[in-house]
Amino acid sequence: MDFSKAYGSIAVLEVEIRTFANEGYAVKYDFERKVISWRDNYMWNNNFTRSINDDKMAIIMEKLPASGMLEWMHGYNLGLTDEYGDKTVIPGEWKIEVEFKDKTKMKAGAEQHFPKKWKNLKNLIEQTTGCSFVLR
Secondary structure (H helix, E strand, O other): OOHHHHHHHEEEEEEEEEEOOOOEEEEEEEOOOOEEEEEEOOOHHHOEEEEOOHHHHHHHHHHHHHHOHHHHHHHHHOOOHHHHEEEOOOOEEEEEEEEEOOOOEEEEEEEOEEEOOHHHHHHHHHHHHOOOOOOO
């Protein structure tokens, strides 16, 4: 897979983090509809759906490839968690699902083993949603 081209063909990106008590956050970027959906499992009244404006889209297009997300998702799926991830004491898990414009999908996730570059994706999510993306 040519990852540099793959980032430009992402239609939908869903990222979720949660504790073992099923608390946490989920964000969904629908790039074709230009919409961000946010789900807060700590406080249901913090859920929202907003449009992705041009400024946020520019941030996403610049920082998503720099996050290395597709590369480490691929690495996790190959079982290369020692190379791409770090065992943490965070009592939680992450899950990412990507749908490309051709309707193919890519999924990855793990428990207590977050990617080394997780902070890059986390910062991008926080910048574009205005919400904290950290488990309590």
